[in-house]
Amino acid sequence: MAHSHDETPMVTTTNAPVPPPLPARTTASRAVVMRRRSCCVSVATWDRLFDDAYRADVSIQTSSHDVIYAHSSILGLASPVFRTMFKRQNRSKRLFIVPILGVPSEAVRVFIRFLYSSCYDENQMEEHVLSLLVLSHSYMVPRLKRECEAQLEHKYMNIDNAIDVFQLALLCDAPRLTIMCHRLILKNLKAACLSDGWKAMKESHPILEKELLETAAVEANRQKEKLKRANERKVYVQLYEAMEALVHICRDGCRTIGPHDKAFDKHQEPCKYEACKGLESLVRHFAGCKLRVPGGCVLCKRMWQLLELHSRICIDSNVCRVPLCRNFKDRAKRLKKKDDIKWRLLVRKILRTKSITGAPYFSLAASF
Structure with missing residues (x-):
């Protein structure tokens, strides 16, 4: 005991009682325990x-x-x-x-x-x-x-x-x-x-x-509202894709249509914008239609709306290649408050549908 006290400096009492030994388990008790562990009822x-x-x-x-x-x-x-x-x-x-x-x-x-x-x-x-x-x-x-x-x-x-x-x-x-x-x-x-x-x-x-x-x-009613929102979202996505295709056509050119200073290659790769095909025919119609004043032609009216929509989500009209972009921005300042709110609401829904916070051409800040 004295030897163990010398090796353990934390123990200060030298006359501590010795604990009693653990009770010994007999061979019979061990056998009983083993039998109980292995016993099971089917x-x-x-x-x-x-x-x-x-x-x-x-x-x-x-x-x-x-x-x-x-x-x-x-x-x-x-x-x-x-x-x-x-x-x-x-x-x-x-x-x-x-x-x-x-x-x-x-x-x-x-x-x-x-x-x-x-x-x-x-x-x-x-x-x-x-x-x-x-x-x-x-x-x-x-x-x-x-x-x-x-x-x-x-x-x-x-x-x-x-x-x-x-x-x-x-x-x-x-x-x-x-x-x-x-x-x-x-x-x-x-x-x-x-x-x-x-x-x-x-x-x-x-x-x-x-x-x-x-x-x-x-x-x-919930399913109807869900279907309605899905259809609206589809329309907003299509409008955004049309805006992307419009910028692409006016800036880079697509197939055989584009800016006047663009040299077209007959062997160029297929266009990645799906909306370009329909928008290309609409632009050609708009360029050659004699009734392209607003309200004179249904197709031209749609083109006017696309141009105005683009102007409202365009970041910088000074470098934009889309025709009439600046003109529509100046025109928006003179619109009635009621009409201006409708356009702003449409732009906000389009951009939020695509979850855009900073796209190459458009910005969510343009809708406010």
């Missing part, structure tokens, strides 16, 4: 315990007057509802009597078997999945409830039973399943309205039917 054993009802102390009464025997210790361990129920019942009788009504007796049997072995048959799950969802929620068995929700979401839910599943999901507090059913119903509203579940819901829960129809109307 699923077949739990199924046999349920089927044989050996020393069962619970009698489950079903709607069809069938009796299912079970063990209170297993049911109470798997479900807090059963545990509370057994605590409240009088144990003077030999059996606990538990009524489970409102669902098929076979569904009750599948439910109780799951409490024993945490297993189920696939065919039985498909047949009684709705009843199992209700039972798992009522008796607070979250593992089975999650399994039922997953099976309904990925396998068994369709437009014919979507209304029934939707109502049960609301009652059983299954938010994800509720959302999935709601989406399926709104997506196939006409088919859902013709199902038997919808007719039953209309009689028993008319308020829920009204809410579904109102939600469907809101969703339809």
